[in-house]
Amino acid sequence: MxxxxxxxxxxxxxxxxxxxxxxxxxxxxxxxxxxxxxxxxxxxxxxxxxxxxxxxxxxxxxxxxxxxxxxxxxxxxxxxxxxxxxxxxxxxxxxxxxxxxxxxxxxxxxxxxxxxxxxxxxxxxxxxxxxxxxxxxxxxxxxxxAEAERQETNRWWSSMQTIPDGRKIVISSMNLPLVNNIGQSVCRYELVENNQIVKTEVETYELQFxxxxxxxxxxxxxxxxxxxxxxxxxxxxxxxxxxxxxxxxxxxxxxxx
Ligand SMILES: C[S@@+](CC[C@H](N)C(=O)[O-])C[C@H]1O[C@@H](n2cnc3c(N)ncnc32)[C@H](O)[C@@H]1O
The missing domain is CATH 3.40.50.150 (Vaccinia Virus protein VP39)
Known part of the structure; x- marks a missing residue:
């Protein structure tokens, strides 16, 4: 599948x-x-x-x-x-x-x-x-x-959420410039436990406008x-x-x- x-x-x-x-x-x-x-x-x-x-x-x-x-x-x-x-x-x-x-x-x-x-x-x-x-x-x-063209590109931004058990998930993401009206963003998710990164997942999203x-x-x-x-x-x-x-x-x- x-x-x-x-x-x-x-x-x-x-x-x-x-x-x-x-x-x-x-x-x-x-x-x-x-x-x-x-x-x-x-x-x-x-x-x-x-x-x-x-x-x-x-x-x-x-x-x-x-x-x-x-x-x-x-x-x-x-x-x-x-x-x-x-x-x-x-x-x-x-x-x-x-x-x-x-x-x-x-x-x-x-x-x-x-x-x-x-x-x-x-x-x-x-x-x-x-x-x-x-x-x-x-x-x-x-x-x-129009919205896609307003997005900032080639700059990493990050944000964080706290899981109820106290661990944190940090997202770091960057939008790449549009190519043929397709926008790619690279996202890295990091699970943080006791100030240590214990798991990382990287995902690349593609959006067609x-x-x-x-x-x-x-x-x-x-x-x-x-x-x-x-x-x-x-x-x-x-x-x-x-x-x-x-x-x-x-x-x-x-x-x-
Ligand atoms: C932005 S989320 C939105 C989910 C939900 N509609 C909401 O508003 O919370 C997009 C969802 O589309 C699913 N998805 C992406 N490509 C798909 C596909 N080709 N067929 C079915 N689901 C897909 C993802 O797994 C994800 O759950």
């Missing part, structure tokens, strides 16, 4: 300490879709569940999957503590194989920017289209090129209709070219045979 070489153990622990909850505005935004649609929901790339778990706790029928074993282990642990059973599995969005099940699929937090291979993105869109029932809705949030018309034509090619861009996270407002992220909403009108 294909393996993800990012979102490993220290990254997952750091992620959950740094971003334990979904941002209020994004959470309320996606919840409105779940509320309006009142059917089966899919969250591809659900990570450790900061959207999926509270949505499930509110009584919605939500399933999710993620390629990282570590992010899923963190999700299972949170659910075990809450005594709830999540419907999640390990898998890649480009390999999703479900037919006409979900009324809504949503991918928050710019996760789809992590797919830098155009063929994989095309397959991912087609698979999500296939997984939706006729009339189903797909919502994604993508980090814009797409233009609005590129995404619109890829969604159309995958079979989606009614494609609209929305200002994050304000229903009914148009995005500006300079926004950090843009939300795309589209729907599956008829079965693709």
């Amino acid at each position: 294909e393996k993800l070489d990012t979102y490993l153990s220290l990254c997952t622990q750091y992620y959950d300490l740094d971003k334990p909850d979904a941002p209020d505005d994004a959470f309320a935004f996606y919840l409105q879709y779940a509320d309006r649609i009142r059917g089966k929901v899919l969250e591809p790339m659900c990570g450790s569940g900061r959207f999926l778990i509270p949505i499930m706790e509110l009584g919605y029928d939500i399933e999710g999957f993620d390629a990282s074993q570590f992010m899923l282990e963190a999700l299972y642990k949170k659910c075990k503590n809450k005594k709830i059973k999540p419907k999640v599995w390990q898998g890649f969005v480009q390999d999703l194989d479900k037919n006409s099940i979900y009324n809504l699929a949503f991918i928050p937090s710019g996760s789809l920017n992590l797919i830098t291979n155009l063929n994989q993105l095309k397959r991912s869109f087609k698979n999500i289209h296939h997984s939706l029932v006729s009339g189903g809705t797909f919502v994604i949030e993508l980090i814009t090129l 797409y233009k609005v018309d590129e995404i619109e034509s890829l969604l159309t090619e995958a079979g989606f209709s009614n494609i609209r861009t929305i200002k994050a996270f304000e229903h009914g407002k148009m995005p500006d070219a300079s926004d950090d992220v843009i939300v795309y909403e589209c729907s599956k009108l008829t079965e693709n045979l």
Whole structure:
């Protein structure tokens, strides 16, 4: 099976300490879709569940999957503590194989920017289209090129989080200049115990930044209709070219045979 070489153990622990909850505005935004649609929901790339778990706790029928074993282990642990059973599995969005099940699929937090291979993105869109029932809705949030161009490059920055047992995780990261609208960042995670580094993990992330018309034509090619861009996270407002992220909403009108 294909393996993800990012979102490993220290990254997952750091992620959950740094971003334990979904941002209020994004959470309320996606919840409105779940509320309006009142059917089966899919969250591809659900990570450790900061959207999926509270949505499930509110009584919605939500399933999710993620390629990282570590992010899923963190999700299972949170659910075990809450005594709830999540419907999640390990898998890649480009390999999703479900037919006409979900009324809504949503991918928050710019996760789809992590797919830098155009063929994989095309397959991912087609698979999500296939997984939706006729009339189903797909919502994604993508980090814009404008935001990527604002990021400082070639400079290390670092930050630290403390685990409840007192050990620390230090992240040191550097963004490299964009090449073909792909940004690479090198991240080193160090676990510090009694002032000693006892474990190090290095991960290189690649993010592809797409233009609005590129995404619109890829969604159309995958079979989606009614494609609209929305200002994050304000229903009914148009995005500006300079926004950090843009939300795309589209729907599956008829079965693709
Ligand atoms: C930025 S995190 C966001 C997770 C979650 N949506 C959140 O907001 O907390 C991106 C997630 O995408 C997952 N991921 C990356 N590439 C993937 C792929 N091709 N298929 C499925 N999951 C993937 C990673 O393992 C990680 O958990």
